[in-house]
Amino acid sequence: MTIPEADREQLVTRRLRAAGCVFAEDEARVLLAEAADADALESMVAERVAGRPLEQVVGWAAFAGLRIVVEPGVFVPRRRTELVLRQASAALAAADPTGGPTTRRGPVLELCCGAAAVATALAVEQPGLELWATDLDPAAVHCARRNVADRGTVVEGDLFGGLPASLRGRLRVVAANAPYVPTDAIPSMPPEARLHESWLALDGGVDGLDLHRRIAAEVGAWLAPGGTLVLETSVGQADATREALVTAGLRARVVRDDEVDGTVVVAVAP
Structure with a gap:
């Protein structure tokens, strides 16, 4: 059964919030937008819940209106x-x-x-x-x-x-x-x-x-x-x-x- 988009967003938000993510709703939207499919989404959410910065999970950080590539281990632009x-x-x-x-x-x-x-x-x-x-x-x-x-x-x-x-x-x-x-x-x-x-x-x-x-x-x-x-x-x-x-x-x-x-x-x- 396919889970409606709104329900998926709520599920992801709950998992992120439970993991202590302050901006859980915003992060859930980013993950949903970046994930190619359900398996990719699950992998990305698991990484974020484990503590990896969102920017390293999705591969980019927002900075001055740009998407800056961020690789694992690299300092995330603030x-x-x-x-x-x-x-x-x-x-x-x-x-x-x-x-x-x-x-x-x-x-x-x-x-x-x-x-x-x-x-x-x-x-x-x-x-x-x-x-x-x-x-x-x-x-x-x-x-x-x-x-x-x-x-x-x-x-x-x-x-x-x-x-x-x-x-x-x-x-x-x-x-x-x-x-x-x-x-x-x-x-x-x-x-x-x-x-x-x-x-x-x-x-x-x-x-x-x-x-x-x-x-x-x-x-x-x-x-x-x-x-x-x-x-x-x-x-x-x-x-x-x-x-x-x-x-x-x-x-x-x-x-x-x-x-x-x-x-x-x-x-x-x-």
Whole structure:
């Protein structure tokens, strides 16, 4: 007997709700839309109930109106990171207020890119940018290359380590969602993150700011004069992130967006 669509949605919703999924109804609709048949639906629901992030189950995450490919084990783009995208876009617009060709705006880099959601969105928003992305995690690099495709270059490396020397002193914008979770806080994170995303994408060291301090120390050599770094952080860490960048010689300010629960530090090179 065929189960009516409405009844299937209710059944899936109940299973997800029982598993503790906060947005069970919304997730049920996504799973029903993505499943090719009843067997596929059962497999996907079982994965979600077991704790795998919905985005890894269906293979994509919604970000800035796009579907970003997300593979198993790769950090899932969060909506709050759309603030990084908006600030990076604003910095690019300010670099060329005449609205000329995007090629005039200089190279752009997404650092610690994960699935490269920001780089992909920038490529769609502003075709023609010289676009780079880099990550230390080979799984993330593979995923990022699927998203960026032929619109930019994704390299594997530790922060700026995998980039060609020709980019030094030329980057107009660096956008980064570097790990900023304190090591001791990771075990208390939701299982979707701590069990199914790489700790490389989460672990920011004892106070969560190890990568922020490293970026602050290194980014000045890579930014063009007047170039901008947009670095995601948290409300509680924002002042310390800003101070690290000011100490490194950049002008820095904190930007907060309550709607997406996002916080970034925007820093400009001399």
